[in-house]
Amino acid sequence: MYSGHMIDFNDYTVEDWTGLIKLASDIRLNQRDYIHRCEGRIMATLFYEPSTRTQMSFQAAMLRLGGQIIGFDNPVNSSVSKGETLHDTIKIVSGYSDVIVMRHPNEGAAKAASIYSQCPIVNAGDGGHLHPTQTLTDIFTLSDFKHRLTDLNIGFCGDLKNGRTVHSLIKAMSRFHGNKFFLISTPELTVPEYIKDVLELSACTFCEVNSIDECIDELDVLYMTRIQRERFASAEEYEKQSGVFILNTEKLKKAKDDLSILHPLPRVDEIEIAVDGDSRALYFKQAEYGMYARMALILKILNSELTIEKPVIPVLLDHFCGNPRCITHSEKYLPHNFKTDVAGKTACLYCDEKL
Numbered sequence: 001m002y003s004g005h006m007i008d009f010n011d012y013t014v015e016d017w018t019g020l021i022k023l024a025s026d027i028r029l030n031q032r033d034y035i036h037r038c039e040g041r042i043m044a045t046l047f048y049e050p051s052t053r054t055q056m057s058f059q060a061a062m063l064r065l066g067g068q069i070i071g072f073d074n075p076v077n078s079s080v081s082k083g084e085t086l087h088d089t090i091k092i093v094s095g096y097s098d099v100i101v102m103r104h105p106n107e108g109a110a111k112a113a114s115i116y117s118q119c120p121i122v123n124a125g126d127g128g129h130l131h132p133t134q135t136l137t138d139i140f141t142l143s144d145f146k147h148r149l150t151d152l153n154i155g156f157c158g159d160l161k162n163g164r165t166v167h168s169l170i171k172a173m174s175r176f177h178g179n180k181f182f183l184i185s186t187p188e189l190t191v192p193e194y195i196k197d198v199l200e201l202s203a204c205t206f207c208e209v210n211s212i213d214e215c216i217d218e219l220d221v222l223y224m225t226r227i228q229r230e231r232f233a234s235a236e237e238y239e240k241q242s243g244v245f246i247l248n249t250e251k252l253k254k255a256k257d258d259l260s261i262l263h264p265l266p267r268v269d270e271i272e273i274a275v276d277g278d279s280r281a282l283y284f285k286q287a288e289y290g291m292y293a294r295m296a297l298i299l300k301i302l303n304s305e306l307t308i309e310k311p312v313i314p315v316l317l318d319h320f321c322g323n324p325r326c327i328t329h330s331e332k333y334l335p336h337n338f339k340t341d342v343a344g345k346t347a348c349l350y351c352d353e354k355l
């Protein structure tokens with residue numbers, strides 16, 4: 001078993017994050033210096049869920065470092081469609097590759113994979129849970145454009161319940177002093193309880209608001225997200241939530257001149273196309289920065305320069321996780337591992353759901 005996985009961005013220290021940002025920044029400016037750094041190394045991308053940016057930026061990152069890639073972007077074309085377990089797929093693929101980047105619809109899937117892998121696992125999104133490499137992309141973009149990660153008023157808008165990029169970024173930004181979070185969503189789509197716990201225990205402040213207009217003049221950063229259609233139980237439930245928050249040029253008239261507008265993309269209708277021409281719209285730059293961020297991450301991981309500081313000791317309990325989207329419900333052989341979370345509560349080791 002290997003210990004330098006990237007499952008949750010918060011497993012690492014702020015010093016590790018700073019090192020990654022510094023390296024990503026150098027790679028962006030001096031790409032040619034890095035073209036042979038991963039020669040002879042293989043990265044597997046296992047995408048059980050659709051992706052454009054994350055998958056392609058990881059693949060482009062490895063190719064630009066001189067490495068090779070294998071994998072699938074649709075489990076239908078792999079033995080998963082024949083009923084192969086995650087356990088077996090990971091055992092096999094980790095023998096073929098030096099690092100595995102995986103995206104899966106179930107929460108906690110990357111953590112589960114890490115139990116059985118002989119090589120590092122990178123979580124490229126596990127259901128509505130976490131998305132650490134998007135967070136690396138986001139903080140790299142912010143540090144480049146804002147020149148600081150502290151004392152920022154940050155608005156998160158859209159599907160804060162199911163948006164894994166939101167969860168990971170809130171966890172990360174709550175570790176920097178002076179940040180204030182404005183959570184802009186409908187009452188049905190507010191952040192999960194474990195994210196509220198993180199916020200309450202941090203030195204940062206937060207408030208929940210119902211519209212962009214209520215807070216846009218105060219914001220330094222506005223992080224827009226789409227409503228995650230694929231996480232809703234029915235089309236009717238999705239329709240009730242869609243189209244509620246739309247950023248347009250009219251709303252931006254009240255915003256600060258140096259506002260940074262981020263979006264992990266893909267966008268549906270939550271940012272009007274007319275906004276793209278505004279110099280404050282950074283989302284396409286952010287997507288480009290994602291490739292440099294992932295180049296830095298691959299290098300650090302393959303050089304064993306990232307090690308989880310305080311690994312969590314799992315406790316085996318005779319309980320089932322209550323989250324129906326948790327990986328333990330689809331991969332039934334997984335040990336029922338729990339942990340004591342930041343709030344001192346017993347929570348599922350894989351998906352963070354409280355017992």
Ligand code: NCD
Pocket residue numbers: 053054125131134164165225226264265266
């Ligand atoms: C996000 C994701 O997959 O969580 N996209 C991405 O990785 N850039 C956001 C989304 O799908 O809405």
